Amino acid sequence: MNKLTDSTELTQLLKNEATFFLLKNSTTCPVSSDAFQEMETYAKTNETLPVYYLNVQELRDVSNKVAEDFDIKHESPQLILFKQGKAVWNTSHWNVTGKNAEEAVAEFS
Numbered sequence: 001m002n003k004l005t006d007s008t009e010l011t012q013l014l015k016n017e018a019t020f021f022l023l024k025n026s027t028t029c030p031v032s033s034d035a036f037q038e039m040e041t042y043a044k045t046n047e048t049l050p051v052y053y054l055n056v057q058e059l060r061d062v063s064n065k066v067a068e069d070f071d072i073k074h075e076s077p078q079l080i081l082f083k084q085g086k087a088v089w090n091t092s093h094w095n096v097t098g099k100n101a102e103e104a105v106a107e108f109s
Helices: 007-016 030-045 060-069 098-107
Strands: 019-025 051-055 078-083 086-092
Touching: 007 019, 007 051, 007 060, 019 030, 019 060, 030 051, 030 098, 078 098, 086 098
Parallel strands: 019 051
Antiparallel strands: 019 078, 078 086
16 A cells, blocks of 8 residues: 655546545544555555555545545545546445455446
């Protein structure tokens, strides 16, 4: 998994990466910790589809911008599948699992 450190990285991803996951993660929430581990495992076994993450405490402005720009209510943890610069699927909390990520990829490929 790749950590985003500023808004320009997300802008570049949206322009240059055809399909990717974005995990919005809280560094203080046990549910987020579980979701992070799920997606870390997913990323290791599915290397063709990149997974990026941002810590909402560090990049609150970017997290809010994603919610605003893509009309997705902010939640954490939250997993969003982007395809061709558009958010095509999202889920949150206990639904952030490798299995659900695989199903989303199958549905939107």
